[in-house]
Amino acid sequence: xxxxxxxxxxxxxxxxxxxxxxxxxxxxxxxxxxxxxxxxxxxxxxxxxxxxxxxxxxxxxxxxxxxxxxxxxxxxxxxxxxxxxxxxxxxxxxxxxxxxxxxxxxxxxxxxxxxxxxxxxxxxxxxxxxxxxxxxxxxxxxxxxxxxxxxxxxxxxxxxxxxxxxxxxxxxxxxxxxxxxxxxxxxxxxxxxxxxxxxxxxxxxxxxxxxxxxxxxxxxxxxxxxxxxxxxxxxxxxxxxxxxxxxxxxxxxxxxxxxxxxxxxxxxxxxxxxxxxxxxxxxxxxxxxxxxxxxxxxxxxxxxxxxxxxxx
Ligand code: R5P
Numbered sequence: 001x002x003x004x005x006x007x008x009x010x011x012x013x014x015x016x017x018x019x020x021x022x023x024x025x026x027x028x029x030x031x032x033x034x035x036x037x038x039x040x041x042x043x044x045x046x047x048x049x050x051x052x053x054x055x056x057x058x059x060x061x062x063x064x065x066x067x068x069x070x071x072x073x074x075x076x077x078x079x080x081x082x083x084x085x086x087x088x089x090x091x092x093x094x095x096x097x098x099x100x101x102x103x104x105x106x107x108x109x110x111x112x113x114x115x116x117x118x119x120x121x122x123x124x125x126x127x128x129x130x131x132x133x134x135x136x137x138x139x140x141x142x143x144x145x146x147x148x149x150x151x152x153x154x155x156x157x158x159x160x161x162x163x164x165x166x167x168x169x170x171x172x173x174x175x176x177x178x179x180x181x182x183x184x185x186x187x188x189x190x191x192x193x194x195x196x197x198x199x200x201x202x203x204x205x206x207x208x209x210x211x212x213x214x215x216x217x218x219x220x221x222x223x224x225x226x227x228x229x230x231x232x233x234x235x236x237x238x239x240x241x242x243x244x245x246x247x248x249x250x251x252x253x254x255x256x257x258x259x260x261x262x263x264x265x266x267x268x269x270x271x272x273x274x275x276x277x278x279x280x281x282x283x284x285x286x287x288x289x290x291x292x293x294x295x296x297x298x299x300x301x302x303x304x305x306x307x308x309x310x311x312x
Contacts (some may be wrong), residue, residue: 001084003052003085004052004053005024005026005053005298005302006049006053007028007029008055008056009028010074011033011067012060012061012275013057013058013059013091013272014028016057016272016289016291016294017057019272019289020057022291023291023292024299029045029049030045030046031043031044031046031047032044032046033070041070041073043077045078048081049081049082050081051082051083052083052084053084054078054083054087055087055126055301056087056088058074058089058090059090059091059094060090060092060093060113061249061251061274064094064095071088071117071120072117073120075088075120079121086123087122087123087301088125089126089127089294089298090117090126091128091274091294092128092221093113093127093131095112096135097131099111099132099138110135114139117139118140118141122141124144125139126144126294127143127146128146128148128248128273128290129248131220146297146311148271148290149180149183151288151293152269152288153183153184155269155288156244156269157184159244161242161244162214163212163241164184164185164186164187164213164214164216165187165189165208165213165215165216166184166186166187166189167188167191167210167216167218167235168188168189168217169219169230169231170193170219170227171190171192173218173219173220176220177218184216186216187208187209187213189209189210189215190206190208191204191234192205192206193230199223199226199253200224200226201227201230202230206234210239210240212239212241214241214242215232215244216243216245216246217231217243217244219245221247221249222245222247222250222251222260223252223256224254225256228260228265229260229263232245232263232265233263236264243264243266244269246268246270247268247269249271249274250271252277252285257277257279257282267284268286269285269288270285270286270287271287271288271289272288272291273290293310296310
């Protein structure tokens with residue numbers, strides 16, 4: 001790629017964007033991101049981007065629609081300002097759980113969001129731990145899909161936990177949990193859950209031996225915290241000595257942090273794809289940074305180098 005590398009950030013996670021820029025020994029491009037008096041989002045890119053290879057960092061976390069709109073408008077502004085290539089860097093992709101219809105007359109929101117990002121003018125997407133990898137196929141442009149599991153697993157491995165067993169809190173996450181288990185050298189247990197209604201999790205059954213062991217629940221995201229706390233409760237009932245948890249995206253919606261704080265979870269490890277509230281610390285939530293991984297991916301994309309080495 002010939003154009004100069006530039007990085008811009010929406011308002012969703014400026015700390016992560018700054019960290020990524022620092023890893024790349026760069027500064028964030030200058031832009032005004034605000035709101036008109038009528039509530040519409042206002043964007044003005046201050047730096048010249050003509051002929052540049054531009055990366056816009058914006059996880060579409062809460063408030064999801066607002067952050068999505070900022071991203072779309074920034075891409076549009078950069079496109080119209082003659083950037084040669086625009087990559088949407090979306091560390092957390094909101095609407096990902098609505099990737100299929102579960103009943104009649106429902107939208108497939110994850111697909112619509114992908115259409116919007118393409119229509120706005122993005123040439124590529126760089127993201128992390130999509131709720132389901134099939135979402136990559138919702139885009140008709142290249143998608144580079146990073147995984148946080150190696151970083152999370154290495155952190156857990158470093159804790160030297162006695163007799164570890166990795167737990168998938170639902171059957172859909174077994175593949176993820178199994179890869180994690182291989183990395184930390186642990187056993188595997190699987191919980192079956194059901195959702196009687198949206199945002200409510202009910203544990204049904206568990207397969208695997210956890211008695212006297214250190215259980216590590218591995219998930220892609222923590223939203224209401226229901227899945228996590230229900231799983232932790234079952235693990236305690238089945239005799240687990242201690243329960244830890246890991247997830248890439250710490251959404252912590254509604255009173256998630258309060259219920260996690262009151263639970264028996266020793267520690268919940270998340271990444272900074274989403275900025276964390278001060279209350280996270282009181283809930284024994286620890287955050288590790290994905291900035292070095294995103295910085296490396298951005299540099300490799302800019303230099304047209306393979307990203308495969310980042311996935312191992
Ligand atoms: C479900 O399929 C996901 O992998 C997570 O388990 C889920 O999104 C967590 O949501 P909550 O924290 O609201 O139970």
